[in-house]
Structure formats: structure tokens, C-alpha cells
Amino acid sequence: MSHSDAILARLMSLHPKVIDLSLDRMHRILAALGHPERDIPPVIHLAGTNGKGSTQAMIRAGLEAGGARVHAYTSPHLAHFHERIRLAGELIAESELASALEECETANDGQPITFFEITTAAAFLAFSRSPADYTLLEVGLGGRLDATNVIDAPRLTVITPISIDHTQYLGETLPEIAGEKAGIIKPRVPCIVGPQQDEALRVIEARASGLTAPLSVHGQHWQVAPDRDGIIWQDDHGLWDLPRPNLIGDHQVQNAGTALAALRELGATEAQARAAVTRAEWPARMQRLTRGPLIDAAAPQAELWLDGGHNPAGGEALAAILGNLPPRPTHLVCGMLNTKDVTGYLRPLAPHAASLTAIDIEGEPNTLPASDTASFAKQVGMQAGTADSAQDAVQRITDADPRARILICGSLYLAGRILRENG
Known part of the structure; x- marks a missing residue:
């Protein structure tokens, strides 16, 4: 320390x-x-x-x-x-x-x-x-x-x-x-x-x-x-x-x-x-990850992205980006805080996501439990499950689809943790 x-x-x-x-x-x-x-x-x-x-x-x-x-x-x-x-x-x-x-x-x-x-x-x-x-x-x-x-x-x-x-x-x-x-x-x-x-x-x-x-x-x-x-x-x-x-x-x-x-x-x-x-630099805003343990856990042809947006306007902005990317099945790995409008954030993303895997934000007292995030995702029509960690989620997604586009999203606190470990 x-x-x-x-x-x-x-x-x-x-x-x-x-x-x-x-x-x-x-x-x-x-x-x-x-x-x-x-x-x-x-x-x-x-x-x-x-x-x-x-x-x-x-x-x-x-x-x-x-x-x-x-x-x-x-x-x-x-x-x-x-x-x-x-x-x-x-x-x-x-x-x-x-x-x-x-x-x-x-x-x-x-x-x-x-x-x-x-x-x-x-x-x-x-x-x-x-x-x-x-x-x-x-x-x-x-x-x-x-x-x-x-x-x-x-x-x-x-x-x-x-x-x-x-x-x-x-x-x-x-x-x-x-x-x-x-x-x-x-x-x-x-x-x-x-x-x-x-x-x-x-x-x-x-x-x-x-x-x-x-x-x-x-x-x-x-x-x-x-x-x-x-x-x-x-x-x-x-x-x-x-x-x-x-x-x-x-x-x-x-x-x-x-x-x-x-x-x-x-x-x-x-x-x-x-x-x-x-020349502007602003990390965790639809940032492509290129190194670190998560990249090692993913299949070589997979794409890994990170975004820290967390409210309904952030969900809409992200949905617009996903709508403009070259087509490829997109799987969300999502951790959120319990203070946020979760369905408001997830609803605009639903049409663009093949699945959502919910995780807890480790070390964050206000994390929304992964099971709650997954039920909110199901409410807005997503296929959803939970995983123990981002690494576990990435491994499972790319085992099923080696060409998956994976987007880790839902919170700046989650984005920060991911960047500390993979930045």
C-alpha cells in the first residue's frame, strides 16, 4: 500500500x-x-x-x-x-x-x-x-x-x-x-x-x-x-x-x-x-482491451471491449455504438451498483446482445448481486446467467463461440477493476 x-x-x-x-x-x-x-x-x-x-x-x-x-x-x-x-x-x-x-x-x-x-x-x-x-x-x-x-x-x-x-x-x-x-x-x-x-x-x-x-x-x-x-x-x-x-x-x-x-x-x-x-484520451469509454489475463482467457479471434457507462443515457449511447459496429454476436459481461436504474440501462442494450453474463463487482460494498442483475436482464428480454468473475465469464463465452465480441459494462467501478488487472 x-x-x-x-x-x-x-x-x-x-x-x-x-x-x-x-x-x-x-x-x-x-x-x-x-x-x-x-x-x-x-x-x-x-x-x-x-x-x-x-x-x-x-x-x-x-x-x-x-x-x-x-x-x-x-x-x-x-x-x-x-x-x-x-x-x-x-x-x-x-x-x-x-x-x-x-x-x-x-x-x-x-x-x-x-x-x-x-x-x-x-x-x-x-x-x-x-x-x-x-x-x-x-x-x-x-x-x-x-x-x-x-x-x-x-x-x-x-x-x-x-x-x-x-x-x-x-x-x-x-x-x-x-x-x-x-x-x-x-x-x-x-x-x-x-x-x-x-x-x-x-x-x-x-x-x-x-x-x-x-x-x-x-x-x-x-x-x-x-x-x-x-x-x-x-x-x-x-x-x-x-x-x-x-x-x-x-x-x-x-x-x-x-x-x-x-x-x-x-x-x-x-x-x-x-x-x-x-487527440482526446478518455479510458473505459468503449475501449478495446488488447492485453492482460482476460485476453489470455479469451479465444484468439474474440474481441474484448470495456465501457464504464451506467445510467439509461449511457445504455443508449452504448446501444448506438453496438448498432454501428460490424455485425458479430455480442455478449455482455455486466456488473452494476445497487444505486442504479438497472432496467433503464439494460433495455436499450437488449436488441444488440446475444447474451448477458452477470457478475458481482468484487470489493465494492454497493455491488448489485449478480443474480439480481441477471433477473433484470431477463425482464428486458435478454438471455442471462451469472458467473463468478469476469475471467470465468469470458472463458465460458469464448468456449461456446470463439469469435464472440465481449463487452464488459455496467459500472465505472467494474471498469476500473478490469483496467487495474488488464490495463
């Missing part, structure tokens, strides 16, 4: 609730640390239900292509906690992470604080000590009361598509959830708005109007559309004719549109726009 892992394990015990949305504890620890959040490079703050990570990855690729140094904060991590914090483009070093976490632990002095809050404070501390041109800050959950929402005057806010998720924290209806996400909009700070349903957009527009924050909205101020083998992005000032995004899936065209609108607001060139869509 590394030094930072030991500190992270201690921090988990400071507040028994995993999620407790409030900014009070955050303001307290930041004051005790001397307000590092006031001393970080200009912030681009991203909220939304789907596409935050991909959109952030594309903005980063575009800014870095222009020579900018970019800090980035994202969650959750897949294989290692360090992935959450990038300093000027590089993952935070173990020594810097351990020292920032220790300072936050000392400043917090044993008081209740959630794991996400104290680790966000550590990220601000690290960002404040390392020179860069921009800070990309991804909301953890919601927006209004999220631990990242302590930046008074960001350079830009971005709201990616909103759908219904995390109802136990953010509200039951789309307008309620949109109200939470729109909580990142700040007075007179431009806000880029990705594709939204009308009732979500109305809430965002009302909030922006009350704060005189200029909006740049998909479908009103800018458009994006696939075109032959590329995409066309345009606004009132002109048009960019660009390659298809290197991140796979039709939904990445919309995410690219939002990223390009943000880059346009930041004065990016067409060369930067091109880099944004061709």
Missing part, C-alpha cells in the same frame, strides 16, 4: 455518509488551508449528467495543442486515485499527492468531512502550487452544493446533457436536476450549454438570466453535425470542418460540439479544434 493509499483509507472514515451535499465543510477546510481555491489558474467548470469526462478530455486536448498547460480534476478514478488530479498535463506524483492529503488531514483536525470534499481540497492545494494556464474542474455530483462549487469567478462554465440520475440526491424531475447543475453558473461568467431537453434548458436560461451570465447554447448559438466521415461545427463567426472524434460513438459528436464551443469562447484556432477531436 502506498503512502497516499494509507492516508486515503484514513480519510474515508471521517464522515460515514459517502455523499452529503453541502458547502459548509468545504468552506471551513479551505479557510483553514488559507484559501488555495482563490489561487489556482483560470477555471473551466463542468457539470452535467453525461459526457462531462469526454467533453473535458477534448477541451484539454485542444488547449494543450495550443501550448497551454492545463490542470484537470475528474472523478471517479478507474485504476488509481492519482488519475483524478493532473498537474499541467501530468498525473500528480505520489509525493505531491501524499503531501497535499496530509496537509488537508491536519487542517481538517478530525472534523466530519466527506472523502470527496477533503480530496477536492487537496486537489485545490496542489493546483495552487503548480503553474498552469487553465484548470479544468469536473463536478462530482450535481453542481449547486458540489464540493467543486467554491470558485467565485471561473473563466467559463459548461453544462453537458442533463438526464435523470442520482434522484436520491438531486431531485426526482428533470427541472429539479437541471436546477442543481445550473448551480455552477456564476454572475457574468459565460456558460456553454450542450444539447438539452426543453424543460432542462428553460431552468438553465432562467438561472443565467438572473445572473446576467451570457449563454452559448447548442442549436441556438452553435451547431454540430456529422458530415460524411467528419463533423461540421459552426457558429455566427464561421465554420470548422473537422475529422470524426477519436472517442467512439455518435454521442461523442455532441460532446465534441460542446468542447468546441468552449474552445471557441477561449479563442482557440482551427488547429486546436482539430486536436480536440483527434
Whole structure:
């Protein structure tokens, strides 16, 4: 166990609730640390239900292509906690992470604080000590009361598509959830708005109007559309004719549109726009696996894919990708959390799956038991069974069909475990 892992394990015990949305504890620890959040490079703050990570990855690729140094904060991590914090483009070093976490632990002095809050404070501390041109800050959950929402005057806010998720924290209806996400909009700070349903957009527009924050909205101020083998992005000032995004899936065209609108607001060139869509890196989003024990367990002609999407919009995006891949029997290996809308996620995937093998997510207290995942899959019309592990599932599937396409899916926590073992 590394030094930072030991500190992270201690921090988990400071507040028994995993999620407790409030900014009070955050303001307290930041004051005790001397307000590092006031001393970080200009912030681009991203909220939304789907596409935050991909959109952030594309903005980063575009800014870095222009020579900018970019800090980035994202969650959750897949294989290692360090992935959450990038300093000027590089993952935070173990020594810097351990020292920032220790300072936050000392400043917090044993008081209740959630794991996400104290680790966000550590990220601000690290960002404040390392020179860069921009800070990309991804909301953890919601927006209004999220631990990242302590930046008074960001350079830009971005709201990616909103759908219904995390109802136990953010509200039951789309307008309620949109109200939470729109909580990142700040007075007179431009806000880029990705594709939204009308009732979500109305809430965002009302909030922006009350704060005189200029909006740049998909479908009103800018458009994006696939075109032959590329995409066309345009606004009132002109048009960019660009390659298809290197991140796979039709939904990445919309995410690219939002990223390009943000880059346009930041004065990016067409060369930067091109880099944004061709150089973004975002693991566990329809990622092809090429090495590791799972590949060894599979037949040589089999295809192995990994995707971390987990809500109904994630299921729809994945179904669209599967519908566009060359035909081949596709078998899902699926592990999910018990907090998710499982049938909502699986229903769009049902027409594309020859079978589903459910597994528990090892080491995850909130895993949905494999037998439950399998019964949900049967409810939406899939052939479904269970296996003891991903390796067991892969072996069984490829014994029956050596040319199978296998997609491991259902949770970022499962994707992280798979990447740690096969990445």
C-alpha cells in the first residue's frame, strides 16, 4: 500500500455518509488551508449528467495543442486515485499527492468531512502550487452544493446533457436536476450549454438570466453535425470542418460540439479544434482491451471491449455504438451498483446482445448481486446467467463461440477493476 493509499483509507472514515451535499465543510477546510481555491489558474467548470469526462478530455486536448498547460480534476478514478488530479498535463506524483492529503488531514483536525470534499481540497492545494494556464474542474455530483462549487469567478462554465440520475440526491424531475447543475453558473461568467431537453434548458436560461451570465447554447448559438466521415461545427463567426472524434460513438459528436464551443469562447484556432477531436484520451469509454489475463482467457479471434457507462443515457449511447459496429454476436459481461436504474440501462442494450453474463463487482460494498442483475436482464428480454468473475465469464463465452465480441459494462467501478488487472 502506498503512502497516499494509507492516508486515503484514513480519510474515508471521517464522515460515514459517502455523499452529503453541502458547502459548509468545504468552506471551513479551505479557510483553514488559507484559501488555495482563490489561487489556482483560470477555471473551466463542468457539470452535467453525461459526457462531462469526454467533453473535458477534448477541451484539454485542444488547449494543450495550443501550448497551454492545463490542470484537470475528474472523478471517479478507474485504476488509481492519482488519475483524478493532473498537474499541467501530468498525473500528480505520489509525493505531491501524499503531501497535499496530509496537509488537508491536519487542517481538517478530525472534523466530519466527506472523502470527496477533503480530496477536492487537496486537489485545490496542489493546483495552487503548480503553474498552469487553465484548470479544468469536473463536478462530482450535481453542481449547486458540489464540493467543486467554491470558485467565485471561473473563466467559463459548461453544462453537458442533463438526464435523470442520482434522484436520491438531486431531485426526482428533470427541472429539479437541471436546477442543481445550473448551480455552477456564476454572475457574468459565460456558460456553454450542450444539447438539452426543453424543460432542462428553460431552468438553465432562467438561472443565467438572473445572473446576467451570457449563454452559448447548442442549436441556438452553435451547431454540430456529422458530415460524411467528419463533423461540421459552426457558429455566427464561421465554420470548422473537422475529422470524426477519436472517442467512439455518435454521442461523442455532441460532446465534441460542446468542447468546441468552449474552445471557441477561449479563442482557440482551427488547429486546436482539430486536436480536440483527434487527440482526446478518455479510458473505459468503449475501449478495446488488447492485453492482460482476460485476453489470455479469451479465444484468439474474440474481441474484448470495456465501457464504464451506467445510467439509461449511457445504455443508449452504448446501444448506438453496438448498432454501428460490424455485425458479430455480442455478449455482455455486466456488473452494476445497487444505486442504479438497472432496467433503464439494460433495455436499450437488449436488441444488440446475444447474451448477458452477470457478475458481482468484487470489493465494492454497493455491488448489485449478480443474480439480481441477471433477473433484470431477463425482464428486458435478454438471455442471462451469472458467473463468478469476469475471467470465468469470458472463458465460458469464448468456449461456446470463439469469435464472440465481449463487452464488459455496467459500472465505472467494474471498469476500473478490469483496467487495474488488464490495463
